[in-house]
Amino acid sequence: MSSSITRRSFLQASAATAIGLAAIGGGRAQEAERQAPVGELPPLPVQLVDVNVNLSRWPLRRVRFDETEELVAKLRRQGVAQAWAGSFDALLHKDLAESNAILVDECLRRGARMMVPFGTINPKMPDWEEEFRRCAEQHRMPGIRLFPNYHGYKLDDPEFARLLRMASNRRMVVQIAVKMEDERMMHPLLRVEAVDTAPLVDLMRDYSGLRVVLMNALGVLRGEALVKLLGAGEVYVEISMLEGVGGIERLLEQTPVSRVLFGSYAPLFYFESALLKLRESTLDEDQLNSICGANARRLLS
Numbered sequence: 137m138s139s140s141i142t143r144r145s146f147l148q149a150s151a152a153t154a155i156g157l158a159a160i161g162g163g164r165a166q167e168a169e170r171q172a173p174v175g176e177l178p179p180l181p182v183q184l185v186d187v188n189v190n191l192s193r194w195p196l197r198r199v200r201f202d203e204t205e206e207l208v209a210k211l212r213r214q215g216v217a218q219a220w221a222g223s224f225d226a227l228l229h230k231d232l233a234e235s236n237a238i239l240v241d242e243c244l245r246r247g248a249r250m251m252v253p254f255g256t257i258n259p260k261m262p263d264w265e266e267e268f269r270r271c272a273e274q275h276r277m278p279g280i281r282l283f284p285n286y287h288g289y290k291l292d293d294p295e296f297a298r299l300l301r302m303a304s305n306r307r308m309v310v311q312i313a314v315k316m317e318d319e320r321m322m323h324p325l326l327r328v329e330a331v332d333t334a335p336l337v338d339l340m341r342d343y344s345g346l347r348v349v350l351m352n353a354l355g356v357l358r359g360e361a362l363v364k365l366l367g368a369g370e371v372y373v374e375i376s377m378l379e380g381v382g383g384i385e386r387l388l389e390q391t392p393v394s395r396v397l398f399g400s401y402a403p404l405f406y407f408e409s410a411l412l413k414l415r416e417s418t419l420d421e422d423q424l425n426s427i428c429g430a431n432a433r434r435l436l437s
Contacts, residue, residue, distance in 0.1 A: 374399030
């Protein structure tokens with residue numbers, strides 16, 4: 137892949153693809169449209185691991201591809217080989233055991249062997265330790281996804297520290313959603329501040345085997361705070377909320393490429409937004425392969 141693909145050349149290539157599809161005749165046109173619908177961007181020449189995908193319904197509105205089969209088909213067309221899936225239900229549903237069970241069932245029955253379930257634990261709920269054990273032993277999840285701001289705890293909470301210790305002992309990946317929505321889009325009755333990640337620095341130093349993925353973090357976590365957190369332990373970030381042209385290039389000026397993962401935040405965000413971040417940045421082949429999937433596969437190896 138060329139290392140100098142720009143936003144303009146990417147969009148021009150996409151338009152050319154759409155025109156080419158229109159020129160194909162008969163059954164070939166229908167087949168081409170089925171595999172690459174007009175308006176979708178052409179996939180990258182590498183297999184992607186998307187570490188930030190969500191099943192079920194966003195609680196405040198319907199979004200396109202919020203049915204599992206539709207989302208799986210969309211991801212497949214865009215070159216995703218594996219997707220780490222949480223559930224939007226886990227934000228507000230009180231019965232996380234049921235939410236996690238449904239998530240596993242959806243991944244098994246409709247995930248086309250590409251969806252990897254990441255269940256949710258709320259360490260402020262009764263018997264959360266039992267649900268953690270169930271996620272690890274019964275559901276055999278490789279990791280968990282946490283929503284501290286929606287579940288009413290901060291990262292300096294002793295119960296959160298206990299949860300991290302348990303995850304570290306079991307070598308489970310811990311995903312922490314720093315935010316879920318831009319403040320300008322929040323419902324007036326559901327305004328949620330971003331998670332303060334500062335306490336995580338000391339916690340990472342306490343648990344040497346802990347592996348943490350910060351999701352939706354790059355809109356609020358940057359500069360010295362980001363560098364300090366990455367230096368405290370095995371902390372990763374994904375690109376779904378990274379903003380600005382050439383954002384990945386700027387990120388790599390302060391972040392090792394080995395700590396950057398591909399995340400789309402689909403279906404709440406357009407998948408193409410994350411794909412375009414890769415296309416418009418100047419990345420060599422090794423950097424592209426690392427971000428697109430090698431780093432994530434190493435995390436689950």
